[in-house]
Amino acid sequence: MANVAVIGAQWGDEGKGKIVDWLSERAEVVVRFQGGHNAGHTLVIGNQTYKLALLPSGVVRKGKLSIVGNGVVVDPWHFLEEVKKISAQGVSVTPETLKIANHAVLILPLHRDLDGWREDVPGTIKIGTTRRGIGPAYEDKVGRRAIRVGDLAEPEQLRKKIDTLLAHHNALRQGLGRPTVDAEALFSELLELAPKILPFAEDVWERLDALRAAGKRILFEGAQATMLDIDHGTYPFVTSSNTVAAQAMIGSGMGNGAVGYVLGIAKAYTTRVGDGPFPTELKDEIGQLLGDRGNEFGTNTGRRRRCGWFDAVMVRQAVKLNGIDGIALTKLDVLDGLKEIKVCVGYELDGKRIERFPFTMGAQAKIKPIWEEFEGWEESTRGARSFAELPATCIKYVRRIEELVGCPVALLSTSPEREDTILVTDPFRD
Structure with missing residues (x-):
């Protein structure tokens, strides 16, 4: 049987949410493999409308496992708010039905700050971002200074990682004439988040490998679209991640051949x-x-x-x-x-x-x-x-x-x- 990747074939907003939901009834697992909460999916099921940004579309279907892969950047505050919103609509979202990759990068308030400030600099190219911190979070990932989901479980290492991160960001903020970030305050915020986020966290690649070996149908859900791909899109007017089908395997930790059918929307x-x-x-x-x-x-x-x-x-x-x-x-x-x-x-x-x-x-x-x-x-x-x-x-x-x-x-x-x-x-x- 073929695992399926759903990919936008234009500039996004093609109706991927409906198609993923339509396919998810026949899949046992739905995986988000790139992007952040700048991607919106609207699902209409009966008389109920669900508007998702970060959560995989599978969360609204009973009996489906939803996974946020390592290729996604996660705003933990938004994550908790979206879970709360969907739960209020009668959807059960628990660590048994939703998993987040331990090595998914966190979006922090300082990323949102930088995203907005850059868009407002006179005389520069305006990308038209959602100002939600996605791009700066990916920059820190590539710069090897990012804080990842699993880091919340190691307070001593977390302190060092915050210091490394702020050595970059506070210098940048000072150069822009903006206030610096207090390391202790950020550390306290993240420690407060840890017990709320960590129950969802695991090495999802291992689970996906076992599910694939067991013959479970896996649906890979793309965000944005091909022409917003950081390499292949209309650069620089693109998103900050790879949106093409090959990223489904990279952003979930699965090996070559994991995707059997690519559906372009x-x-x-x-x-x-x-x-x-x-x-x-x-x-x-x-x-x-x-x-x-x-x-x-x-x-x-x-x-x-x-x-x-x-x-x-x-x-x-x-x-x-x-x-x-x-x-x-x-x-x-x-x-x-x-x-x-x-x-x-x-x-x-x-x-x-x-x-x-x-x-x-x-x-x-x-x-x-x-x-x-x-x-x-x-x-x-x-x-x-x-x-x-x-x-x-x-x-x-x-x-x-x-x-x-x-x-x-x-x-x-x-x-x-x-x-x-x-x-x-x-x-x-x-």
Whole structure:
């Protein structure tokens, strides 16, 4: 059987939460393997809506084990608050149902401070971060000065690690004209957190290895998306971690081959949050319509998303970078009633056609989309659960997208409701 990784194939917000929830009924384990609480997943189950940021989507399903892998950066205060919020909605979250990797890096208040201050420096490139400390926490991880979840169990070592961390951050804060962090105060805060966090902590790679050997189905849940990958995305307008499928194994501690099927999630149009290039963006009434009809607002930030037509060049690139086996095409119903629909099939750069998203800022700013136009459909596709319920022109649109991105559509989502899904290919194939 295939363990499945769910990966965003655009700039995020593609509807991964619904798809992960839909798949999680058939998986025994759901793993988050990168990112932090800057990633929002909205799950609609019956008459209940759950908004998650850090917790894996599996937490809302009884009998599922959820794991926060070592590739994730964890804000412990937010973690406890999110557990409290979900518990108030009737979901049982305990150390038996949720595990955090001992070597996941902690996000501290000083990371949030730095994240916000940098965004406010005049004359610098504005990334449009969520100001939640994710980037600075990853910087400390790479700088080998981070405090990790398991460090909370070793007070004497924790003191030394705090001193090492503050030798960097307090010098930086002084240079920015900001107050320094008191080591004893931070030490006391973390000691207070320890008994609340440590019951969830373990070496999750070992548990995952045993679960894999026992034949348990594992679902790897990605946050953000391919074009926000720190290496392969629209740098510097990216997140601070690797978001591609290969990170599923690195960020969970599993060996090569742990992922058997990569499911790429893509909207039937395109959205983006924050700054950065967006060749197919629509700044007209159609872009407004897509945003309003698709409820394109950030799950955690409330920021309005930029909207545009489907970019087949970008998704084709994501297919190759991730080794995507099948596409889950979401929000098809948002396009209902449009007389004409466009798809970007190539870019023009300096008078020449190119078939890839360029990686330099100058080229990204200059590319112009080359369009292919499609006839729209008047009928409603909302709630459709089989191809027989889709208009002919809609099916033609879906089939053409398959050709353009070089990958078959495995799932079609026609509303936020989990049952409103057309299954073409089962990712959890036996």
